[in-house]
Amino acid sequence: xxxxxxxxxxxxxxxxxxxxxxxxxxxxxxxxxxxxxxxxxxxxxxxxxxxxxxxxxxxxxxxxxxxxxxxxxxxxxxxxxx
Numbered sequence: 001x002x003x004x005x006x007x008x009x010x011x012x013x014x015x016x017x018x019x020x021x022x023x024x025x026x027x028x029x030x031x032x033x034x035x036x037x038x039x040x041x042x043x044x045x046x047x048x049x050x051x052x053x054x055x056x057x058x059x060x061x062x063x064x065x066x067x068x069x070x071x072x073x074x075x076x077x078x079x080x081x082x
Contacts, residue, residue, distance in 0.1 A: 025082050032081075033074040040073065041066035 044066035048058045 021082075025078055028082060029074050029078040032077050033070055036074050036077070037067055037070035040070045044069075 041063045044062035045059055048054075048062035053059070053062075
C-alpha cells in the first residue's frame with residue numbers, strides 16, 4: 001500500500017476528475033454532433049430547394065454550411081446538458 005499525503009491525493013483526484021469531465025464533454029459533443037449535423041444539413045438543403053436553388057452546387061453549399069454550423073451548436077448544447 002502506498003501512503004499519500006492528503007493534500008497530494010486531493011490534487012491528484014482533482015486533476016483526474018477534471019480530465020474525465022473534459023473527456024465526457026467531448027464524447028457528449030460528438031454524440032450530439034452525429035444527431036445535429038444531419039438535421040442542420042437537411043434544413044439547409046430544404047431551404048435551398050424551396051428558394052429555387054435546385055442545381056447541384058447550391059445544394060452542396062447548403063449542406064456544407066449546415067455541417068459546419070453543427071460544430072458550435074453541438075458544443076453549446078453539450079455545455080448546457082453537462
